[in-house]
Amino acid sequence: xxxxxxxxxRVVPEDGxxxxxxxxxxxxxxxxxxxxxxxxxxxxxxxxxxxxxxRDGYExxxxxxxxxxxNLLALPPEVRAAKxxxxxxxxxxxxxxxxxxxxxxxxxxxxHKARGEPEISAPDFLKAxxxxxxxxxIDPEMLKRPLNVGFSGxxxxxxxxxxxxxxxxxxxxxxxxxxxxxxxxxxxxxxxVNALRSADxxxxxxxxxxxxxxxxxxxxxxxxxxxxxxxxxxPELAHRLEKEGYDGVVGEKA
Amino acid sequence: xxxxxxxxxxxxxxxxxxxxxxxxxxxxDVERRKAFEAFSKTGLPHRRLEGWRWSDVRAALKFATxxxxxxxxxxxxxxxxxxxxxxxxxIGADIPPDGAGVRVTKSSKPELMDWAGEAPLAALAVALSxxxxxxGIEIGKGAGTVRLSFISGSPGQSRHIRVRVxxxxxxxxxxxxxxxxxxxxxxxxxxxxxxxxxxxxxxxSGGKSAVQASTAxxxxxxxxxxxxxxxxxxxxxxxxxxxxTHEAGGSEAILNGAYLVRDGLHADLTSHVVHEAPGCVxxxxxKGAARKGGHGVFQGKFLVERAAQKTxxxxxxxxxxxxxxxxxxxxxxxxxYADDVQCAHGNTAGAINADALFYLRQRGLPxxxxxxxxxxxxxxxxxxxxxxxxxxxxxREARRWLLAPS
Numbered sequence: 001x002x003x004x005x006x007x008x009x010r011v012v013p014e015d016g017x018x019x020x021x022x023x024x025x026x027x028x029x030x031x032x033x034x035x036x037x038x039x040x041x042x043x044x045x046x047x048x049x050x051x052x053x054x055r056d057g058y059e060x061x062x063x064x065x066x067x068x069x070x071n072l073l074a075l076p077p078e079v080r081a082a083k084x085x086x087x088x089x090x091x092x093x094x095x096x097x098x099x100x101x102x103x104x105x106x107x108x109x110x111x112h113k114a115r116g117e118p119e120i121s122a123p124d125f126l127k128a129x130x131x132x133x134x135x136x137x138i139d140p141e142m143l144k145r146p147l148n149v150g151f152s153g154x155x156x157x158x159x160x161x162x163x164x165x166x167x168x169x170x171x172x173x174x175x176x177x178x179x180x181x182x183x184x185x186x187x188x189x190x191x192x193v194n195a196l197r198s199a200d201x202x203x204x205x206x207x208x209x210x211x212x213x214x215x216x217x218x219x220x221x222x223x224x225x226x227x228x229x230x231x232x233x234x235p236e237l238a239h240r241l242e243k244e245g246y247d248g249v250v251g252e253k254a
Numbered sequence: 255x256x257x258x259x260x261x262x263x264x265x266x267x268x269x270x271x272x273x274x275x276x277x278x279x280x281x282x283d284v285e286r287r288k289a290f291e292a293f294s295k296t297g298l299p300h301r302r303l304e305g306w307r308w309s310d311v312r313a314a315l316k317f318a319t320x321x322x323x324x325x326x327x328x329x330x331x332x333x334x335x336x337x338x339x340x341x342x343x344x345i346g347a348d349i350p351p352d353g354a355g356v357r358v359t360k361s362s363k364p365e366l367m368d369w370a371g372e373a374p375l376a377a378l379a380v381a382l383s384x385x386x387x388x389x390g391i392e393i394g395k396g397a398g399t400v401r402l403s404f405i406s407g408s409p410g411q412s413r414h415i416r417v418r419v420x421x422x423x424x425x426x427x428x429x430x431x432x433x434x435x436x437x438x439x440x441x442x443x444x445x446x447x448x449x450x451x452x453x454x455x456x457x458x459s460g461g462k463s464a465v466q467a468s469t470a471x472x473x474x475x476x477x478x479x480x481x482x483x484x485x486x487x488x489x490x491x492x493x494x495x496x497x498x499t500h501e502a503g504g505s506e507a508i509l510n511g512a513y514l515v516r517d518g519l520h521a522d523l524t525s526h527v528v529h530e531a532p533g534c535v536x537x538x539x540x541k542g543a544a545r546k547g548g549h550g551v552f553q554g555k556f557l558v559e560r561a562a563q564k565t566x567x568x569x570x571x572x573x574x575x576x577x578x579x580x581x582x583x584x585x586x587x588x589x590x591y592a593d594d595v596q597c598a599h600g601n602t603a604g605a606i607n608a609d610a611l612f613y614l615r616q617r618g619l620p621x622x623x624x625x626x627x628x629x630x631x632x633x634x635x636x637x638x639x640x641x642x643x644x645x646x647x648x649x650r651e652a653r654r655w656l657l658a659p660s
Contacts, residue, residue, distance in 0.1 A: 097634035111618035
């Protein structure tokens with residue numbers, strides 16, 4: 001479903017020189033699978049999420065990224081979103097004055113429009129919202145408040161997954177979704193994510209810790225270090241990392 | 255006898271000569287002469303005049319007779335509010351008779367206000383206002399919204415209006431300034447009796463050949479309250495100036511507004527608040543956004559006199575430069591002579607937050623919609639003090655502007 005071949009990417013800050021972060025990442029995530037990308041801080045995990053979703057300031061120098069055979073890299077972020085790419089942000093943005101529901105409905109309709117589908121009706125939208133909120137144990141009042149404004153870290157993460165349930169993406173990238181969550185919230189969020197697992201969807205879970213992977217079981221685990229995937233394996237690799245640390249596993253290769 | 259025009263300061267431009275001719279054609283009157291003299295001391299305000307550095311009326315008026323492509327299609331935003339409507343056109347005006355809670359007087363004699371020396375355009379409006387020279391509106395209990403609509407095409411108009419809100423009454427006055435071209439120049443004096451409340455709403459939308467100036471002076475009696483909300487889309491030059499005096503203590507003024515300017519348009523929100531009496535409150539939140547070629551101006555001044563102890567005054571102006579080539583000038587000013595006061599101001603100008611923009615686009619919003627949503631979210635605070643249905647009207651109008659192609 002998603003295929004990266006020898007992807008090199010750099011961050012171009014507004015001031016200061018460009019820095020190469022991804023130094024040849026190759027990765028294949030087939031439909032129906034959940035892959036985890038683990039790695040120490042600064043290894044390029046978040047950059048990978050941003051490059052795939054088209055954030056400004058992240059430049060691809062060489063290599064390719066295709067989604068269902070189509071080159072992703074030339075498309076603006078909203079087109080990638082309409083094709084089904086969703087990034088759950090590590091730090092979701094606060095948008096004052098725009099209620100959650102208003103925003104999600106605008107986003108959903110924009111995606112429908114881009115795909116040539118009809119607008120969702122108000123009753124259908126409200127019904128879907130109620131179901132998603134119940135699943136994630138979100139107080140419906142929260143959905144009337146401005147997006148993320150004054151929400152706790154955990155509430156923001158829950159709201160990312162709420163948006164995911166509402167938008168029904170086909171490929172999900174979860175960037176450090178477990179940070180800021182206590183164990184109960186983690187279970188609720190994982191249940192929400194697992195509800196979207198299906199044969200025609202796939203997922204990339206970016207995480208520093210193995211904890212989240214106890215609740216969202218990956219099919220494959222990749223270790224990213226210094227901009228390269230240096231090791232791939234089954235779910236047991238995550239447990240090894242937890243036990244031996246990145247140094248142990250990374251050192252093995254050298 | 256009016257002073258012969260030739261005895262006054264000689265006109266400095268063709269446009270000033272035309273104004274002098276118009277003055278000369280009006281019935282001779284002592285007050286009118288004083289008003290024209292007050293204006294003539296400076297003439298049409300220009301960039302070298304204090305308070306007009308970024309709003310050069312003299313230069314802008316050279317364009318005010320040109321045909322304009324964008325002949326004003328803007329409708330009166332406040333029409334849904336109904337109420338008593340005064341419609342002022344270039345020639346003639348619809349002035350309603352007395353109604354429930356509203357008393358209307360028409361005066362054939364001009365009357366100059368004592369602050370005219372500081373406001374040349376306001377003095378000019380009084381000097382050139384005729385038929386009637388001045389209109390008085392007294393608002394008492396049971397009055398609905400009073401709407402003042404100024405709609406100009408050619409040759410333009412000058413008006414002088416005095417509004418009094420009686421003791422303990424809450425009034426809503428909605429002003430609309432529309433027109434594709436010509437010079438509209440309006441002076442409005444508001445007098446709030448003790449305990450009166452005035453919700454003042456202003457909507458301004460002019461074309462690239464229009465110069466629209468409104469100078470309002472609001473006198474707040476004991477415990478009176480002004481809640482002002484403005485939305486300005488600009489014109490060749492639009493100047494909405496509000497002068498407020500806290501005269502008697504315990505009064506409050508909220509002076510909010512937003513300007514949204516696109517290519518070729520200029521909107522200037524200027525205010526001058528004088529705290530004469532102790533224990534008064536002023537709150538000001540002005541937000542602006544400018545696209546390429548648009549020019550926004552904010553000038554805010556709080557003057558706290560020695561006697562005005564326990565003054566509590568806060569001023570905020572924040573602007574978004576939506577594209578390269580947008581221009582915003584701001585001058586926040588505090589002048590304080592009392593020692594036991596709380597005064598503060600904040601002033602920023604910046605671009606749309608790139609992180610927020612990416613967040614919205616990642617969820618599927620096209621870039622122009624995402625920008626509109628973020629700008630709307632930025633502007634919204636300026637409408638927050640207005641009644642919710644009015645805030646909603648203004649927000650919807652702002653949204654339309656934001657989603658329109660440039």
